[in-house]
């Protein structure tokens with residue numbers, strides 16, 4: 001079942017029942033689902049969904065056209081290789097927060113990548129009040145050169161006034 | 175004795191209290207420990223994970239850094255006190271290919287019986303406390319997947335000072 005997989009990206013204004021209508025439509029059209037991530041970002045609905053659809057890309061697009069128009073959603077489809085269950089496990093979490101500043105994501109991720117961090121997941125949000133926003137970012141990754149290699153970067157970020165914390169992922173299997 | 179995996183419905187049942195503490199029970203417990211030792215880096219196991227529906231768990235985090243209670247074999251365990259909360263990554267011998275972040279109490283006091291029916295009491299914290307809670311859930315038909323928090327809610331917990 002490695003073939004005929006697509007990454008379906010759907011974005012639009014959030015409203016009740018989007019996922020259900022989308023999923024129903026795809027299911028009736030004969031789709032199987034893989035991994036999915038639905039998030040509301042700044043009040044917008046977003047979903048990225050792995051869809052197995054043997055009838056092909058054009059047919060997939062046709063099958064959700066009506067529901068997308070009805071819900072005013074923008075849809076994007078990419079053919080992909082499916083590798084279910086091949087998500088690498090993170091061994092470290094980096095939490096960073098600080099006064100909102102342009103370039104924080106770029107700056108932090110670039111410096112961490114340079115010392116061997118493969119970033120697997122990244123979430124961020126803007127908290128605090130409008131007058132004094134606080135940028136909060138959480139990165140899960142794999143430290144290719146060991147967690148110690150990341151420590152100087154964390155110390156540097158702290159000197160620059162960011163609240164930066166490094167946690168090893170203490171995975172529990174039981 | 176073999177591991178059973180989700181969605182085997184026995185993992186969803188509430189296990190029975192143990193009231194006979196005999197040789198057969200001790201033999202059964204040592205077989206359960208062998209199954210745990212055979213697992214990849216497993217730090218605990220609960221009887222229902224092999225389809226044995228009685229309230230017995232084994233926890234052993236001695237391979238990890240930090241203080242701990244050594245090998246724990248807990249029968250009819252109960253959490254009698256707990257405080258604090260921590261988020262940690264969990265996986266389960268009974269749920270292959272899946273891990274997630276779970277909120278657990280940071281410290282706890284547990285009362286249980288040993289293999290001879292004697293009462294015992296332990297304090298645990300950190301990693302060991304998390305493992306004990308994971309195992310006790312198995313005795314009530316709960317899996318870590320029931321308690322997963324998303325990465326985003328984790329962000330907000332942190333914001334909330336939790």
Ligand SMILES: [Zn+2]
Pocket residue numbers: 174265266267268308312
């Ligand atoms: Zn488990």
